[in-house]
Amino acid sequence: MRIKLAKTAGFCMGVQRAIDMALRTAETTTDGKPIHTCGPLIHNPQAVAELESKGIRSIADWRPVAEGTMIIRAHGMPIEEIGEMRARGLTIVDATCPHVVSSQNRIKRASEEGYFVVIVGDPRHPEILSLQSFAPGNHQVISSVEEVALLPEVPKAIVIAQTTFHEKQYDLIAKAVSERISDCRIVQSICKATSNRQAEVERLASEVDVMVVVGGRDSANTRRLAEIAEARGVRTIHIETADELDPSFFRGAETAGVTAGASTPAWITRSVIERLETFSS
Template identity: 40%
Template structure:
């Protein structure tokens, strides 16, 4: 059985930057260090940070001093304002692509556009972006596009950074008839787009795909869905412990890919685990 790994699988630039910031802060600070929500959507990395003294918090009433790291997904501006009033030191680990989406949301809103965010309403990145559009943006999931949307004079569209290009284009196509003026800002993450393209290419060539990453990771889940959509048997796992011998029976080629929040060591553990079933 041959095992192939997507070359660009794993950490993207934004995630690497966020993790480096967090570990650097943990080394330098003698006081408490927190992240607002999980720094990234990977339980193993979050647990590793906890061992280094970086604790997760989602309730400001539980903290009043120390250093707070803004997660890679960004934060709602009103929450950030409340944090700053507590005079805590703030370290911003927001992904640069998410920053771009936030800035575009504010700009479109200030210019009088009805802002539309294509993505998942319950995702922290989208919730943060909403705040930069005065919480008046519409969130549209490409799987559940409302057919009864009213007509708008001006629509400004941005995307959750980890969305697939096809999903973004699908929604834009639907919105063309809903506005006199439609302005689209491409806020998709280039690394995510490359990983999705490379994953699909490999999935078309192998008997089965293993997708490694947090079950709470939107981009990892999306990779698994893309593989399943083309008919390739696919399993989404967090660690090598979830591998099952029965999956590999009769398989001669297996592909491995991973979300942008998955560390290299987890990917390697999975690859070594698969090889044991040869």
């Protein structure tokens, strides 16, 4: 079976930067105080386990933490929570991705200028929770064209997307908002690392018999890649590690495409390819 690996597979700049910052923090923290991330630093359980072995622990709730360092992950965090952490005396290492910071700043500025903020994304995603905090009481999160009808009557609005949102879906939603609100500014906030990856998986899916998408099940951008491949009608499997590969899935396939989410370490993708190379068609 021939294997085609997507050029865009693997860590994006924001994830690499967050991991580098976390590892540097672990190396330079000598006071014995704990180092935490509030939620996994990236949506990849294997990478999180690796960080844990270096003393960087992921916790679900930062509030019981009394001391030490808190690393803010690439998705960012609600601004008021970061303020509370500082007030408590925790050392903050802010690894929020610069693209997310840019969205936060756009939202803050627009809200201060009187624009209502329409945030397009998954309302439970940490990035969205962070973005919302920059326009308190002056925003709405939507994720479909149907939800545009639920927006309040406002004179002017900006529309901004989660950095990992599906590009084509965003275009449709933004268009629907601009038809509803005449003074409407649409922000192109989808990260290129995401859109390039999505465009490549779409191309790759049309050239192969099966697609393997590698990455955390909780990773929004990885799940999106699998959805795009499936929508192209190609047999697709989303796995976290090589152990989940079942040879029967690949029976009859001559070419397999492989891509990986922005938070998937290269060593995991490599082990998937090594395993696939042992399968015959």
